[in-house]
Amino acid sequence: xxxxxxLILSPFIxxxxxxxxxxxxxxxxxxxxxxxxxxxxxxCLIKQVKIVAKGSVLSYVARWxxxxxxxxxVYLDGLSLMxxxxxxxxxxxxxxYSVFYLAKEREALHNFYVYLLLFxxxxxxxxxAENVLVLYLFWELxxxxxxxxxxxxxxxxxxxxxxxxxxxxxxxxxxxMLAGVLLLAxxxxxxxxxxxxxxFSLIRNxxxxxxxxxxxxxxxxxxxxxxxxxxxxxxxxxxxxxxxAYLHSATMVKAGIYLIARFTPIFGGSMLWFWLVTGVGxxxxxxxxxxxxxxxxxxxxxxxxxxxxxxxxxCLLGIGSAAFYYGTGVTEPLxxxxxxxxxxxxxxxxxxxxxxxxVVGIIDHEAGTRDIRRLGGLLNIMPVTFTLAVIxxxxxxxxxxxxxFLSKEMFFTGVLNASQFGIFHLETWGKLIPVVAWIxxxxxxxxxxxxxxxxxxxxxxxxxxxxxxxxxxxxxxISPALLASLVILFFFFPNDLAKYILYPTMAAILPGFTAxxxxxxxxxxxxxxxxxLFMTLGVVTAGLVVYFAFxxxxxxxxxxxxxxWNALYDGILEKTEELSGRVTGSYMTGxxxxxxxxxxxxxxxxxxxxxxxxxxxxFDLTTNSPVLFYEFVxxxxxxxxxxxxxxxxxxxxxxxxxxxxxxxxxxxYVILRAPDLALTQIVVETVTTVLFLLCLYFLPRWNEExxxxxxxxxxxxxLGVGLTVTSLALAASGNNxxxxxxxxxxxxxxxxxxxxxxxxxLVDFRGFDTMFEILVLCIGGLGVHTLIKLYLEGRKTx
Amino acid sequence: xxxxxxxLQTVTRLMTFIILSFAVYLFMxxxxxxxxxxxxxxxxxxxxxxxxxxxxxxxxxxxFPLDFKFLAAGGVLLALGTGIASIFFGRQFLSHxxxxxxxxLFGETxxxxxxxxxxxxxxxxxxxALSIIFDIxxxxxxxxx
Numbered sequence: 001x002x003x004x005x006x007l008i009l010s011p012f013i014x015x016x017x018x019x020x021x022x023x024x025x026x027x028x029x030x031x032x033x034x035x036x037x038x039x040x041x042x043x044c045l046i047k048q049v050k051i052v053a054k055g056s057v058l059s060y061v062a063r064w065x066x067x068x069x070x071x072x073x074v075y076l077d078g079l080s081l082m083x084x085x086x087x088x089x090x091x092x093x094x095x096x097y098s099v100f101y102l103a104k105e106r107e108a109l110h111n112f113y114v115y116l117l118l119f120x121x122x123x124x125x126x127x128x129a130e131n132v133l134v135l136y137l138f139w140e141l142x143x144x145x146x147x148x149x150x151x152x153x154x155x156x157x158x159x160x161x162x163x164x165x166x167x168x169x170x171x172x173x174x175x176x177m178l179a180g181v182l183l184l185a186x187x188x189x190x191x192x193x194x195x196x197x198x199x200f201s202l203i204r205n206x207x208x209x210x211x212x213x214x215x216x217x218x219x220x221x222x223x224x225x226x227x228x229x230x231x232x233x234x235x236x237x238x239x240x241x242x243x244x245a246y247l248h249s250a251t252m253v254k255a256g257i258y259l260i261a262r263f264t265p266i267f268g269g270s271m272l273w274f275w276l277v278t279g280v281g282x283x284x285x286x287x288x289x290x291x292x293x294x295x296x297x298x299x300x301x302x303x304x305x306x307x308x309x310x311x312x313x314x315c316l317l318g319i320g321s322a323a324f325y326y327g328t329g330v331t332e333p334l335x336x337x338x339x340x341x342x343x344x345x346x347x348x349x350x351x352x353x354x355x356x357x358x359v360v361g362i363i364d365h366e367a368g369t370r371d372i373r374r375l376g377g378l379l380n381i382m383p384v385t386f387t388l389a390v391i392x393x394x395x396x397x398x399x400x401x402x403x404x405f406l407s408k409e410m411f412f413t414g415v416l417n418a419s420q421f422g423i424f425h426l427e428t429w430g431k432l433i434p435v436v437a438w439i440x441x442x443x444x445x446x447x448x449x450x451x452x453x454x455x456x457x458x459x460x461x462x463x464x465x466x467x468x469x470x471x472x473x474x475x476x477x478i479s480p481a482l483l484a485s486l487v488i489l490f491f492f493f494p495n496d497l498a499k500y501i502l503y504p505t506m507a508a509i510l511p512g513f514t515a516x517x518x519x520x521x522x523x524x525x526x527x528x529x530x531x532x533l534f535m536t537l538g539v540v541t542a543g544l545v546v547y548f549a550f551x552x553x554x555x556x557x558x559x560x561x562x563x564x565w566n567a568l569y570d571g572i573l574e575k576t577e578e579l580s581g582r583v584t585g586s587y588m589t590g591x592x593x594x595x596x597x598x599x600x601x602x603x604x605x606x607x608x609x610x611x612x613x614x615x616x617x618x619f620d621l622t623t624n625s626p627v628l629f630y631e632f633v634x635x636x637x638x639x640x641x642x643x644x645x646x647x648x649x650x651x652x653x654x655x656x657x658x659x660x661x662x663x664x665x666x667x668x669y670v671i672l673r674a675p676d677l678a679l680t681q682i683v684v685e686t687v688t689t690v691l692f693l694l695c696l697y698f699l700p701r702w703n704e705e706x707x708x709x710x711x712x713x714x715x716x717x718x719l720g721v722g723l724t725v726t727s728l729a730l731a732a733s734g735n736n737x738x739x740x741x742x743x744x745x746x747x748x749x750x751x752x753x754x755x756x757x758x759x760x761x762l763v764d765f766r767g768f769d770t771m772f773e774i775l776v777l778c779i780g781g782l783g784v785h786t787l788i789k790l791y792l793e794g795r796k797t798x
Numbered sequence: 799x800x801x802x803x804x805x806l807q808t809v810t811r812l813m814t815f816i817i818l819s820f821a822v823y824l825f826m827x828x829x830x831x832x833x834x835x836x837x838x839x840x841x842x843x844x845x846x847x848x849x850x851x852x853x854x855x856x857x858x859x860x861x862f863p864l865d866f867k868f869l870a871a872g873g874v875l876l877a878l879g880t881g882i883a884s885i886f887f888g889r890q891f892l893s894h895x896x897x898x899x900x901x902x903l904f905g906e907t908x909x910x911x912x913x914x915x916x917x918x919x920x921x922x923x924x925x926x927a928l929s930i931i932f933d934i935x936x937x938x939x940x941x942x943x
Contacts, residue, residue: 063890675832676832676833676834676837679824679832679833679837680836680837680840683837683840683841683844684840686844686847687840687843687844687847687927687931690847690851690931691930691931691934694931694934694935694938695934697938698937698938752894752896752910752912753829753896753897753908753910754829754830754896754910754912755829755830755831756828756829756830756831756832756833756834758832758834759828759829759833759834759916760912762834762835762836762919763834763835763894763912763913763915763916763919764894764912764915767881767892767894767912767915768892770877770915770919771874771877771878771881771892774873774874774877774918774919774922774923775874775922777870777922777923777926778870778871778873778874778922778925778926780926781867781870781925781926781927781929781930782867784929784930784933784934785867785929785930785933788933788934788936788937789933791937792936792937
């Protein structure tokens with residue numbers, strides 16, 4: 001356990017305190033208690049920036065399941081540090097914002113902050129994990145906490161729908177990713193990402209290379225809401241706005257980007273990877289910015305814009321992956337600019353999009369709606385919010401003096417470079433990349449403009465709003481204002497950011513990269529009359545034309561609702577449910593007899609089948625101990641009691657006879673000198689018999705059943721079970737397929753300090769089994785409780 | 799279901815103490831002799847079942863004003879906690895240790911962390927068994943009316 005492990009686990013540990021803090025201090029907003037944690041974590045990580053900027057990498061190991069090669073290894077390099085800073089930094093701002101956004105009187109704050117911390121820990125674990133299985137574990141945990149957070153207002157149907165959709169899509173992708181990393185682990189024989197990277201040539205020559213790549217990308221694309229899996233993100237906007245700002249724009253949706261960046265050294269340089277990552281990213285950017293301009297809900301507009309911006313970053317990473325075409329990665333600026341642009345835009349996106357989401361939250365909170373058809377003229381009422389919206393919106397549009405301008409220009413450089421690579425058929429198809437990127441940028445510009453102008457300019461219509469609008473509380477403005485100041489700060493000092501954050505991150509993606517001889521010049525706002533600048537000017541001009549013409553346009557781009565991806569998702573969900581309902585209905589008949597038949601037939605087939613395959617019917621009775629007189633007596637009495645169970649005239653008689661069978665079995669244990677078993681058997685038998693007698697109350701009146709004649713099928717099954725068990729018992733001593741392990745348990749006194757071997761096995765040697773057994777017991781008890789309580793409540797309401 | 803069996807009630811009053819003490823003994827003995835958490839918890843539950851047979855639900859409830867579900871959950875958590883605690887001592891999950899200590903009154907005594915785990919087992923078994931029995935019993939008393 002190192003400080004980095006503690007850093008990852010601290011949010012999980014802190015969640016335990018939250019419900020108690022919430023209950024004991026109802027008058028203080030729970031968010032105030034949560035706030036220090038991300039701040040401290042952020043400070044811890046900031047301290048590492050200088051160390052990492054010098055090129056060192058920190059790695060710590062905690063043994064977890066060493067027998068399977070799974071260790072909780074954490075790895076701090078530029079890439080994970082950058083993500084860590086975003087997670088904790090934006091996390092702190094979001095917590096501060098939520099204090100003013102969620103009213104302490106109405107909302108279930110303890111749930112909210114427990115989920116939030118759960119997510120924060122999971123996300124930190126995800127980016128710092130060095131072991132692919134640990135990475136997967138945290139990956140799914142982010143999906144789960146995202147599900148909980150989207151469904152925070154679970155009374156709303158749309159929240160539940162959005163949560164389910166997000167969960168289904170991201171978890172399905174996560175499973176694909178698991179398969180992908182397992183394939184990689186199978187090729188390389190290790191679960192460590194760094195060791196995998198060092199064996200990249202082995203992976204590239206393996207036939208499962210393509211499959212592993214596709215599966216891994218499926219995970220990344222679903223998580224980062226790439227086309228056509230983007231449909232979950234707009235529905236996820238049902239979450240409270242701080243959550244949308246945090247999970248669905250700044251952190252969780254970037255996990256897919258993290259995954260792509262992390263595995264670029266392995267897959268980069270292959271043509272399929274280049275075209276898939278670049279193509280899907282570009283298509284997503286294009287599609288999402290086209291859809292975004294049609295949105296009337298501000299949050300939905302931001303959701304689509306997030307999808308598009310993520311596509312932009314992924315597209316850049318795809319272009320940059322060409323650097324690996326020549327072995328371990330060349331570091332010429334021709335290739336590396338794209339990667340730098342991707343990282344730079346990722347950081348910028350976290351700042352301006354976080355700010356914009358908080359602005360929407362403020363509008364929603366103060367005006368009671370996010371519909372741009374009802375909003376207007378808020379400029380005079382909310383001047384501060386408007387300023388923040390302008391900063392965030394123009395940064396997203398790519399205008400100076402905001403950081404988005406710099407990364408947008410670098411984006412253009414990156415896509416222009418792509419056509420000069422001279423590999424992967426880029427000399428022909430590569431021309432298309434800048435064109436599509438440019439058109440998408442126009443639409444990006446348009447929706448940014450809509451976002452900034454529609455709610456704030458024009459005429460204010462108080463009659464369309466449910467409440468009187470005011471400027472937001474100061475506390476709510478702090479977080480977006482801080483982010484907005486970063487937006488401007490990064491514009492003026494991009495090279496400091498590059499030195500401490502961006503270049504170390506590049507070094508983590510490109511193994512040979514160093515900031516000094518990278519050939520990348522300093523990031524400059526003005527770099528002459530370059531094609532990039534003309535592209536930006538073109539975007540602004542064309543964007544303004546589209547913006548003013550757009551109002552007069554009819555809704556041209558509208559697919560019939562039957563052919564949308566959403567309809568496909570809903571259809572698949574519905575059909576799957578129907579199918580599984582039909583399949584389950586066909587064998588779950590509700591008749592106990594049928595279920596017993598399944599169980600017994602399954603038992604016979606599995607057990608007798610195994611015995612036949614292994615040829616285990618060689619009965620060796622020589623080592624058996626002689627059967628004593630008492631045992632004969634017990635044997636016949638047990639058989640007599642068993643017959644009585646079946647032939648009993650009343651239920652009571654049958655239950656008592658069943659108890660007799662149980663006690664007599666205990667008698668066998670006594671004779672065979674197993675006092676622990678005997679004790680357990682007697683006690684369990686007593687309690688179950690009493691329970692059984694109590695339950696007799698509920699059974700309907702006993703009707704003397706007329707014998708239905710001889711049931712041949714039942715007879716065969718009964719005979720089969722009897723024969724199987726008997727031959728199993730006889731074969732047990734004759735087939736020593738494995739060496740005995742009992743010698744280990746005989747050392748109970750030396751190993752566990754216990755003279756009672758049975759108990760030493762239960763609590764020490766096989767403690768894991770026992771733990772799960774009591775867990776199952778506990779769950780069973782809860783099940784009984786729920787059944788009875790539900791039934792009783794049902795009766796009461798009648 | 800109010801029972802008026804005087805003989806049963808009288809015997810139960812006496813027997814319950816013996817059974818419950820025996821349960822505690824079985825639990826404590828488990829480390830070196832037959833017994834242990836599971837058996838101890840089960841015998842304890844059996845003792846309370848006897849009380850339930852002899853007296854009505856209300857009386858027994860008053861004697862054990864506990865929510866047994868929490869008892870069961872607490873047991874599982876305790877067992878889990880002993881497992882996790884070993885991680886903090888740099889050992890693997892669920893590894894136990896033991897040693898002999900000199901305690902006042904008891905003299906040389908062997909103490910083992912496995913016993914803590916066993917307490918969890920006993921509580922889980924006891925809690926689950928009683929929770930089920932009380933639930934069914936309660937159900938019957940409502941059913942009757």
